[in-house]
Amino acid sequence: xxxxxxxxxxxxxxxxxxxxxxxxxxxxxxxxxxxxxxxxxxxxxxxxxxxxxxxxxxxxxxxxxxxxxxxxxxxxxxxxxxxxxxxxxxxxxxxxxxxxxxxxxxxxxxxxxxxxxxxxxxxxxxxxxxxxxxxxxxxxxxxxxxxxxxxxxxxxxxxxxxxxxxxxxxxxxxxxxxxxxxxxxxxxxxxxxxxxxxxxxxxxxxxxxxxxxxxxxxxxxxxxxxxxxxxxxxxxxxxxxxxxxxxxxxxxxxxxxxxxxxxxxxxxxxxxxxxxxxxxxxxxxxxxxxxxxxxxxxxxxxxxxxxxxxxxxxxxxxxxxxxxxxxxxxxxx
Numbered sequence: 001x002x003x004x005x006x007x008x009x010x011x012x013x014x015x016x017x018x019x020x021x022x023x024x025x026x027x028x029x030x031x032x033x034x035x036x037x038x039x040x041x042x043x044x045x046x047x048x049x050x051x052x053x054x055x056x057x058x059x060x061x062x063x064x065x066x067x068x069x070x071x072x073x074x075x076x077x078x079x080x081x082x083x084x085x086x087x088x089x090x091x092x093x094x095x096x097x098x099x100x101x102x103x104x105x106x107x108x109x110x111x112x113x114x115x116x117x118x119x120x121x122x123x124x125x126x127x128x129x130x131x132x133x134x135x136x137x138x139x140x141x142x143x144x145x146x147x148x149x150x151x152x153x154x155x156x157x158x159x160x161x162x163x164x165x166x167x168x169x170x171x172x173x174x175x176x177x178x179x180x181x182x183x184x185x186x187x188x189x190x191x192x193x194x195x196x197x198x199x200x201x202x203x204x205x206x207x208x209x210x211x212x213x214x215x216x217x218x219x220x221x222x223x224x225x226x227x228x229x230x231x232x233x234x235x236x237x238x239x240x241x242x243x244x245x246x247x248x249x250x251x252x253x254x255x256x257x258x259x260x261x262x263x264x265x266x267x268x269x270x271x272x273x274x275x276x277x278x279x280x281x282x283x284x285x286x287x288x289x290x291x292x293x294x295x296x297x298x299x300x301x302x303x304x305x306x307x308x309x310x311x312x313x314x315x316x317x318x319x320x321x322x323x324x325x326x327x328x329x330x331x332x333x
Contacts, residue, residue: 014048014049014050014052014055015031015046015047015048015049015050015055015059016028016046016047016049016133017029017030017031017033017034017044017045017046017047018044018045018047018133019038019042019043019044020042020043020044020045021041021042029044031059031062034046034059034062034063035062035063035064036062036063036064036114036115036117038115038116038117039116040116042116043116043117043118043145043147043150044063044116044117044118045117045118045120045150046059046063046117046118046119046120047120047121047122047129047133048119048120048121048122049122049123049125049129050121050123051123053074053075054074056070056073056074056119056121057070057071057074059119060073060074060112060119063112063114063117063119064114064115064117065088065090065112065114065117065119066085066086066088068083068085069083069085069088069089069090069112072090072092072110073090073092073110073112073119073121074121076092076108076110076121076123079092079093079094079108079110080092080093080094080208080209080211080212081212082211082212082215082216084221087114087115088112088113088114089112089113089221090110090111090112090113091110091111091112091151091155091212091216092108092109092110092111093108093109093111093155093158093209093212094106094107094108094109094205094206094208094209095107095108095109095122095124095126095128095158095161096161096162096164096165096202096205096206097124097126097161098164098165098168101194102168102169102172102194102195102197102198103198104165104198104201104202104205105201106205107122107123107124107126108122108123108124109121109122109126109158110122111151111154111155113147113148113150113151114147115147116146116147117147118147118150118151118154120154126161127161128157128158128160128161129154129157131157132153132154132157146228146229148229148232148233149228149229149232152216152229152232152233152235152236153232155213155216155236156236156239159236159239159240159243162202162205162206162243162246162247163243163246165202166202166246166247166249166250169195169198169199169202169250169253170250170253172195172198173195173250173253173254173257176191176192176195176257177257179191192254192257192258192261195253195254195257195258196254198250199247199250199251199253199254200251202247202250203247203248203251206243206244206247207244209240210240210244213233213236213237213239213240214237216233216236216237217230217233217234217236217237221233274332275332278323278327278332281323282320282323282324282327285319285320285323286316286319286320289312289315289316289319290316293312
């Protein structure tokens with residue numbers, strides 16, 4: 001008996017059920033209180049944050065969802081996908097989750113809509129689900145929406161996770177570019193590799209959703225849907241295209257950062273070569289002087305013995321110091 005009680009408590013923690021009414025006097029329910037008999041102008045949202053397939057199937061059955069959709073929701077494989085069964089439909093998308101340090105992964109987020117009921121399933125915690133629930137609260141007028149419209153709203157929040165990931169990416173790019181401009185050692189290849197990996201990962205996660213959102217916006221998908229819901233699905237497809245543009249822009253930012261890094265390395269190389277060239281010229285001048293003094297002519301200067309040696313040495317030192325002063329004045333090094 002104790003084990004059954006613990007199992008029931010665990011399931012209650014994994015399932016959040018909100019009953020919205022048009023008047024804004026909604027309520028939270030327990031799992032054994034739900035059914036598929038939800039009146040019009042009311043909405044029942046069941047959110048399961050668990051990978052328990054039996055729990056998903058049991059809940060889908062309580063909501064009157066078909067077995068075909070229940071099986072796909074429970075497995076949540078081969079995503080993203082969209083499926084329809086009569087008056088019901090289900091969709092699986094991948095939400096962008098930032099693990100930190102530009103490491104992204106796709107969290108499966110499944111949605112199913114029936115008559116005035118919505119079932120969402122996800123194993124990973126999703127911030128936008130908690131934000132939506134806390135923003136709406138019990139006294140929300142979400143009950144005035146249809147199930148299709150509420151699914152469109154949830155999918156819009158799902159796309160916002162990519163906008164948030166792109167914002168995190170852009171902030172990282174800005175910090176990296178500032179670091180590249182301040183740095184003198186040019187050791188930023190690891191960060192650039194992370195940039196490329198992060199941008200490619202985001203694009204690979206979002207690109208397969210084009211089929212999902214284009215299907216929702218087509219007139220042949222659920223032709224009996226109200227015009228308002230169709231309009232929202234069309235806007236959702238446009239929202240997806242904007243998300244793709246943002247992710248593509250993130251890739252362009254990565255390319256720009258690599259070009260900035262390459263230019264900075266080239267500038268540092270040029271500075272180094274300029275210093276080396278200047279040093280070579282100074283040493284060459286000393287070599288010329290030493291070569292002249294090493295000529296075997298019977299000139300009076302070569303008979304000054306130690307005095308001549310020190311005069312030559314001091315002259316070479318003055319020439320070296322003078323060259324350094326001129327180089328600093330002309331900013332050659």
